[in-house]
Amino acid sequence: MFLKANKIPEATITRLSVYSRVLQILEKNGTLRVSSEEIAQLMDGTAAQVRKDLAYFGEFGTRGIGYDVSGLNKNLMKVLGLNKGRNVAIVGAGRVGRSLALYSGFEKRGFRNLGIFDVEHSRVGGQVGELTVMSMNEIDDFVKEHNVQMGVVAVPAFYAQEVANCLIKAGVRSLLNFAPVSLVVPLGFPVRYVDLSILMETLSFYMGIEEQKEIERANRATKRSAI
Amino acid sequence: MFLKANKIPEATITRLSVYSRVLQILEKNGTLRVSSEEIAQLMDGTAAQVRKDLAYFGEFGTRGIGYDVSGLNKNLMKVLGLNKGRNVAIVGAGRVGRSLALYSGFEKRGFRNLGIFDVEHSRVGGQVGELTVMSMNEIDDFVKEHNVQMGVVAVPAFYAQEVANCLIKAGVRSLLNFAPVSLVVPLGFPVRYVDLSILMETLSFYMGIEEQKEIERANRATKRSAI
DNA sequence: CAGTGTGAAGGGGTTCACAGCG
DNA sequence: CGCTGTGAACCCCTTCACACTG
Numbered sequence: 001m002f003l004k005a006n007k008i009p010e011a012t013i014t015r016l017s018v019y020s021r022v023l024q025i026l027e028k029n030g031t032l033r034v035s036s037e038e039i040a041q042l043m044d045g046t047a048a049q050v051r052k053d054l055a056y057f058g059e060f061g062t063r064g065i066g067y068d069v070s071g072l073n074k075n076l077m078k079v080l081g082l083n084k085g086r087n088v089a090i091v092g093a094g095r096v097g098r099s100l101a102l103y104s105g106f107e108k109r110g111f112r113n114l115g116i117f118d119v120e121h122s123r124v125g126g127q128v129g130e131l132t133v134m135s136m137n138e139i140d141d142f143v144k145e146h147n148v149q150m151g152v153v154a155v156p157a158f159y160a161q162e163v164a165n166c167l168i169k170a171g172v173r174s175l176l177n178f179a180p181v182s183l184v185v186p187l188g189f190p191v192r193y194v195d196l197s198i199l200m201e202t203l204s205f206y207m208g209i210e211e212q213k214e215i216e217r218a219n220r221a222t223k224r225s226a227i
Numbered sequence: 228m229f230l231k232a233n234k235i236p237e238a239t240i241t242r243l244s245v246y247s248r249v250l251q252i253l254e255k256n257g258t259l260r261v262s263s264e265e266i267a268q269l270m271d272g273t274a275a276q277v278r279k280d281l282a283y284f285g286e287f288g289t290r291g292i293g294y295d296v297s298g299l300n301k302n303l304m305k306v307l308g309l310n311k312g313r314n315v316a317i318v319g320a321g322r323v324g325r326s327l328a329l330y331s332g333f334e335k336r337g338f339r340n341l342g343i344f345d346v347e348h349s350r351v352g353g354q355v356g357e358l359t360v361m362s363m364n365e366i367d368d369f370v371k372e373h374n375v376q377m378g379v380v381a382v383p384a385f386y387a388q389e390v391a392n393c394l395i396k397a398g399v400r401s402l403l404n405f406a407p408v409s410l411v412v413p414l415g416f417p418v419r420y421v422d423l424s425i426l427m428e429t430l431s432f433y434m435g436i437e438e439q440k441e442i443e444r445a446n447r448a449t450k451r452s453a454i
Numbered sequence: 455c456a457g458t459g460t461g462a463a464g465g466g467g468t469t470c471a472c473a474g475c476g
Numbered sequence: 477c478g479c480t481g482t483g484a485a486c487c488c489c490t491t492c493a494c495a496c497t498g
Contacts, residue, residue, distance in 0.1 A: 009489055010429075017428040021407065035457060044409050047457090048491060055459055063458045063497045080428050081435035088427075095329060099322040100423075111427055150430060173437060174430040176423075180248065182271050190433035192426040196327075196403075199419040200315075200338055200377070201244040201307050202237075203401040206417035207376060208308035210400060236467055262479065274479090275469060282481055290475045290480045 012053045016076055018043050019050070023073035035066040082110040087147055089172070091163045092154030093118040093126060093133045096178050100152060101128045114146050119159050136166060143170035153177040239280045243303055245270050246277070250300035262293040309337040314374055316399070318390045319381030320345040320353065320360045323405050327379060328355045341373050346386050363393060370397035380404040 022042045026034060036050040054060055054072075057079050061067045077083055088106075090097045093116050101116045117134045118124060126133045134142065142148065151167035153160050153175060160179035167175060174190040177183055180198075185191055249269045253261060263277040281287055281299075284306050288294045304310055315333075317324045320343050328343045344361045345351060353360045361369065369375065378394035380387050380402060387406035394402060401417040404410055407425075412418055 007488085011489075013429045013432050014425055016432070017425045018409075020428070021424070037457080046491075048493095049489095051458060052460080052490080059459070061458050064456045065498070066457065079432065079435075081431040081438075082428065086427075086431050086434075095326040099326050102322060106424065106427065109424060109428065110431075149434060150427070173434045176426060176430060182245075188437070190430050190437070192430055194421060194423065194426065196421065197248070197333065197336060198241055198244040199403060199421065200313075200333065201247070201309065201336065202240045203377060203403060203417050203419055204308040204313050204337075205240050205243070205306065207313075207400045208306075210415070210417070234466080238467070264479085273469075275471095276467095278480060279468080279482080286481070288480050291478045292476070293479065 008056050012056060013080075015043070015045065015049070015053055016080060019053070020073055020076040020080065020082075023069055023076065026069045027073060031069050033066045034069055034072075036061070039067075077110075085110045085112055086149050087111075088113045088150045088152060089115045089117065089139070089143065089146075089148045089167075090152040090154055091117045091119075091136070091139070091167065092152075092178075093123045093128060094154065094156075097152070097154035098128050100154065101131060111150070114148060115142055117142075119155055119163065136163075139166055140170040143167070143172055149173045151175050153179055153183070155179060157181045235283050239283060240307075242270070242272065242276070242280050243307060246280070247300055247303040247307065247309075250296055250303065253296045254300060258296050260293045261296055261299075263288075266294075304337075312337045312339055313376050315340045315377045315379060316342045316344065316366070316370065316373075316375045316394075317379040317381055318344045318346075318363070318366070318394065319379075319405075320350045320355060321381065321383075324379070324381035325355050327381065328358060338377070341375060342369055344369075346382055346390065363390075366393055367397040370394070370399055376400045378402050380406055380410070382406060384408045 019039060022039060023034075036047040036054075039045075039050045040047045051061075054067075058075065060072050060075055088111050090101055090113060093101075097116060097118075101113055106113070113131075115134060116128050116131050117136055117139050119136055121135070123133050124135045143151075148170075149172060151164070151172040151174070153163050153167070155163050157179045160177065160181050161183060164175055164177070164183045164185065168185065168189070175183065175185065176192050176194065178194045180195055182193075183191055246266060249266060250261075263274040263281075266272075266277045267274045278288075281294075285302065287299050287302055315338050317328055317340060320328075324343060324345075328340055333340070340358075342361060343355050343358050344363055344366050346363055348362070350360050351362045370378075375397075376399060378391070378399040378401070380390050380394070382390050384406045387404065387408050388410060391402055391404070391410045391412065395412065395416070402410065402412065403419050403421065405421045407422050409420075410418055
């Protein structure tokens with residue numbers, strides 16, 4: 001269907017999601033047309049990149065005019081597979097898992113959270129919003145029965161690989177992992193990580209760089225004033 | 228001090244954090260030495276990349292032997308700025324902000340969460356663990372008084388930019404943003420995003436690719452059997 | 455003429471291969 | 477001899493510049 005080349009940068013896919021979000025806002029505001037330049041300004045990006053990204057998937061624009069807002073958004077949603085809904089199950093009824101289960105914002109984008117599970121027996125049977133926490137024994141049947149395509153791993157690092165294995169064996173097609181471990185999965189199996197420690201530590205690094213620059217600036221200033 | 232070149236890939240910094248985590252585990256297990264090859268196997272990576280990453284910051288290894296586990300980890304922690312503690316404040320006492328405030332795991336890595344704030348008056352005064360939710364009016368003084376270096380933005384998208392402006396003006400040196408908007412910040416100001424929608428939508432895309440491949444495989448199979 | 459679509463150039467990061475050293 | 481440290485080759489993504497079209 002789409003996919004003119006099969007070498008699409010991963011960064012492009014990430015931006016596709018952002019484009020779609022921007023277009024949704026424009027659509028709500030009643031904007032009918034946008035140029036690549038305008039889209040670029042609404043995120044951080046360049047017009048050339050917007051055009052190149054979109055061109056991987058088709059010729060959505062009109063030369064001299066720009067892009068039709070709602071038409072382009074429909075196309076991007078389709079490319080991202082958000083037109084057919086995606087079924088999700090969460091494993092881990094701790095703070096992260098519960099927060100996620102209670103958050104309804106994803107449903108607007110086609111994700112339905114159908115179930116929440118936990119490895120700890122003490123949590124099984126508890127309520128999280130409308131859902132009852134289920135046992136890991138039930139997960140295999142549940143995934144198959146409800147066609148769960150995406151598994152969310154929100155358990156302590158120690159259990160993460162085991163939970164991932166269960167989910168994959170049960171038949172999910174992708175994983176979103178909140179545990180700070182890199183999961184071993186079949187080649188090509190889609191996984192994404194949410195790892196706050198890494199993000200915070202990289203921020204810490206860059207703060208250090210800025211601090212250093214300031215010290216250097218200060219040193220230069222005192223040297224100059226000493227002349 | 229360190230920094231032999233000033234062109235260090237951002238991906239390298241991300242991996243630095245992972246190396247440090249791996250080393251911490253090895254240290255706990257009583258392992259004294261590792262090779263770049265072994266480190267690579269414990270995350271997903273190659274030995275060459277491990278060596279190149281580390282070489283940006285110094286010569287930490289011994290040729291023919293490998294790296295001293297705890298020594299290397301100490302060095303990496305220092306590079307990441309985790310030896311001196313980092314003070315954090317959270318804005319937004321919704322689910323995300325509260326989860327984060329209640330999570331104590333970061334303290335082992337040198338991050339101290341000192342305060343939680345909210346834009347909604349109804350939440351001000353509430354308790355989150357040991358902390359009392361403060362009003363946004365108090366944030367400027369608080370940041371200065373407690374030397375808060377990192378601000379966490381955990382408010383709805385609508386308020387995110389405004390909150391970011393407040394935090395930057397008050398003097399924080401970096402931002403971790405959970406709102407699905409790209410923040411406008413001064414040039415070079417460190418920001419990281421946690422954007423679950425983007426992650427889930429990229430997963431959805433790659434699931435679509437796999438689905439397509441399967442359809443193609445199925446088509447080929449039926450064609451072949453039709454001969 | 456304005457703005458898309460795209461080949462070509464450029465730049466940044468990863469991989470390779472080996473020199474260097476304990 | 478083993479494993480690190482590193483210049484060079486390679487590859488992929490981004491940026492540039494312009495041909496093309498409504």
